[in-house]
Amino acid sequence: MNIKLAIITGLALFLLFGMVSTASADVVIVANAEAGVDSIGKSDLEKIMLGKKKKWDNGTKIKIAILKEGDTHESFTKDFTGKTASQFKSYWKKLVFTGEGIQPKSFKTEEDLVAYVAKTKGAVGYISSSTAADGVTTVAVQ
C-alpha cells in the first residue's frame, strides 16, 4: 500500500464529510432557581455540561440533566459542547468509568427533565423552545 496516498485520501475524505452539517433545533437552557443564575457564558456552559465545572458561583453543587436522544439533544451537544451525541455519550462513559465524573441524569421526555430541574437544587438542563419551562429559570447564553 502507498501509505502517503492512503493518508492524503483519508484527510481529503475527512475534510469533505466534515463540512456536512445538519439543521439544529432551538435549544433553551433551564436551571433550578437555587442555582442563582439567569445568564451564563457559552464557555462556562460547556465546562458544566462536560463535567469540568462542578459548582455554581454561589457554591451550590451542579446537577446535570440531559435528554437520552432526539433533535433537541443532538442540537444541544453539537452547539454547546462541540461534540456529536455519540461523542458526548462516549465522553461521559469515559468519565464515569475512570471515576472522574458522576453520570448526568437522563430523561426520555423534556417534560420529565423540566420536572427534575424544577425540584432539584442546583440542577441544569436543556429543552426545546416549544416546551413549557414551568418552575425553572430560563438561562440566557452569552
Next chain:
Amino acid sequence: MKKFTSLTLALLATISTQASAWEIDKWENHPIQIHGSFGQGWITTSNDDLGTFDTDRGTGDFSFNDFVLNGSMVLTDSLTVGAQIISRDFGDVGNNELDLDWAYLDYNINETLGFRAGRIKQPNGLYGDMWDLDIARTTVFLPPAYSAGFRDLFVSMDGVSAYGEIDMGKAGSLEYTVMYGMKQTRDDGSMEMILEALLTGLGNEYPVQSEYTYGGRLIWNTPVDGLRTSFSIIHSEDLDTRVTLGPVTTNVDFENFTQWYFSAEYTRGDWIIAAELRRLDFIFQSDVLAPGPNSTTSYGDWYLQVENQVTDKWAVAGGIGQSTTNYSKKFHASDTELLTTAYLSARYDIADGFLIKADLQYLDGKTGYYKVADPERNNWLLAMKAVYYF
C-alpha cells in the same frame, strides 16, 4: 475461557438487565450510582501463539474478556468517593482474578483545582486512561502506541493527584493532571509478556513495583475548534522485580524508567483524527543475568488513526502505526525489532447498553510482546468483542 472467581459470578448475577445505571437512593440527596460492563472477545491470527494468546489457526482463543463494576457517591458539594473493581483475561495474563482498578476521594475546589487520593488512573497520552473502556471507543484494542505488555504498569497508581483546567482566553485552555505515588503490579500480570521478550524465555512470577512514580499530562485545547494537543510523562524510580532462572531467583531493576507521549487530536463533526508519538526508555540492570555495564532498552511508537461515526449505530476506524524496540545486545539476540501495524475497526451499537465490535490488523514484523512461534514475517489478526454495559 478461564472461569471467573465466585465473587465475580455473584456480582454478575445481581446486575440489572436495564441499560441505565443503578442508583440507590438509600440516603436522601446522597445517591450511590453503580455502573458496570462485561465484554467477551475472541481473537485469532494467521499464525499460532500470538503474544499471550493460543491462537491455533482457525480456532482462535476466547481467553479475552473483562468485567468492571463501579460505585460512586457525592458526599458533599466538593467531595466525591468512588471505586471500581475489574476482572480481566488477556490470554495467559489476568486470568479473571479480581483487582481494584481505582478507588479514591475526589475533592474539587473549582474548575481550576481539584485533588484525588487513593488508587488513581494514570493519564498516559490521550487514551491511556481508557485501557479497559470498550464502550468509550470504536476499536477493540488501543492504538499501536499503547503496548498491551506494559498495561499493568501504566493503568493506575497509588498516590495523590491534582487536576484542573486553566482558561487562557483567546489562547484556549490548559487541562492539567499531576500525580505522585507508588506502583505495584500483579505477579501474573501483563509485565510477564515484556520480561519474557526481554529475557528470552524467562518468566516473571513476582510483582513489579516502584519506590516512587511521578508524572502528569497537559492538554492544550487550542483556539482552533476541535483541535487539542497533549504532552504526558511518567517517571519511575527503583522499579524492580524478581525473576527465576533455574534454581536461582534474582532481582532485576528498571532504572530511569520514563515514558512520554506527544499527541494531537482533531474532531470535526463525526470525524476524529488522532496521532501520537510515544517513547519509553529504561536501563535494565541485573548482576546475575546481565553483569557489567548497564543495558539501555528503548521503545518508540507512532500511529495515525481516523475514526467516523457513520450512523447513530455504526462507527468505523482505521489506522497505521509502527513500534520499534531497541535492545541491548548484552542480553538479547537482536538489537532492533520493528513492527508495522495497519488496522480497520468497526463498532455496532445494537441497543443502548449492548454493542459489538471487531478489529482486523495486518502485522508486518515483530516486537517483543507480539512475538510469534512461527517465523513467518507477516500476520493477520482478527479480534471480535461483544460488550454489555449499564
